[in-house]
Amino acid sequence: xxxxxxxxxxxxxxxxxxxxxxxxxxxxxxxxxxxxxxxxxxxxxxxxxxxxxxxxxxxxxxxxxxxxxxxxxxxxxxxxxxxxxxxxxxxxxxxxxxxxxxxxxxxxxxx
Amino acid sequence: xxxxxxxxxxxxxxxxxxxxxxxxxxxxxxxxxxxxxxxxxxxxxxxxxxxxxxxxxxxxxxxxxxxxxxxxxxxxxxxxxxxxxxxxxxxxxxxxxxxxxxxxxxxxxxxxx
Numbered sequence: 001x002x003x004x005x006x007x008x009x010x011x012x013x014x015x016x017x018x019x020x021x022x023x024x025x026x027x028x029x030x031x032x033x034x035x036x037x038x039x040x041x042x043x044x045x046x047x048x049x050x051x052x053x054x055x056x057x058x059x060x061x062x063x064x065x066x067x068x069x070x071x072x073x074x075x076x077x078x079x080x081x082x083x084x085x086x087x088x089x090x091x092x093x094x095x096x097x098x099x100x101x102x103x104x105x106x107x108x109x110x111x
Numbered sequence: 112x113x114x115x116x117x118x119x120x121x122x123x124x125x126x127x128x129x130x131x132x133x134x135x136x137x138x139x140x141x142x143x144x145x146x147x148x149x150x151x152x153x154x155x156x157x158x159x160x161x162x163x164x165x166x167x168x169x170x171x172x173x174x175x176x177x178x179x180x181x182x183x184x185x186x187x188x189x190x191x192x193x194x195x196x197x198x199x200x201x202x203x204x205x206x207x208x209x210x211x212x213x214x215x216x217x218x219x220x221x222x223x224x
Contacts, residue, residue: 034212043201043215044154087153097142097211098169101153 004088004102011108018075020105022088025069031092033064034099035073037084044087044101047073078109114138115216117202123222130189132219134202136182140214141207143185145169145177147198148218154201160185161207192223 005023012018024033034049048055048062050071055062061074075082087104091097114137124130134143142161146154146169156169158177166177174196176188189196202216 041199041218043203043217044213046212046214049210049212091211097205097207097213098144098156098159099154099213100170101146101155103151103153 004090006086006088006102006105008103009106009108011110012078013110014080015077018078018082018107018109020073020075020086020088020107021070022073023070024088024090027068027090028092031090033062033068033071034089034091035060035062036087036089036099036101037082038087038104039081039084047086078107080109080111083107083109115202115204115214117200117216117219119219120217121220123224124192125224126193127191130192130221130223132187132200132202132221134185134187134204134216136185136204138204138214139182140204141182142205142211142213143179144203144205144213145175145185145187146201146203147171147196148201149198157187157200192221194223197221197223 032049035047036044038044048060050062064071085104085106087101089099116135118133144159145157148154155171157175160166160179178186200219203213205211205213
């Protein structure tokens, strides 16, 4: 599975958009990009995933560059409850379906 | 937590004792996983199961064994607990489709003294 690079920490103001970048320059054609988050000691929570098209759901938007070497998770109106560690994961389609977590980005949403 | 129950939620034990952690799901998902999380690390896969009696090792499987005799239950056993196995343990489940979203339990905090 391709490795990902994320900034260790970011912050944004409550109500503003949070844009979390992820670099996955060695991604291969059949590998999906997943985003999970972990709120203080809870189990990780799935946010969104995509292959090559941009995706949006009720939680966030995922923008994947045309060459697929990087992506951005967008939380359109961050709230204090969005303070968490955000993990960008690139996963292939092998039979184990396992996820390989990196260190993630610690997002602090300021009042 | 998507129909996933981990038990116990907290456990303190002594070095050398056996410990079994249980993950129970009500989603009838085919895949189940055990991860551990330590300070300064992301989650690391211990073992996973792709069906009843079908299991395989993850990246940090030494010192752990697993069993899955029913679809809904996945047990993680530390045969002889060591202090290095003090950690937070998370169970996850997934359908095993191409989309394969994993859903996680609330975790078990294990302290080995």
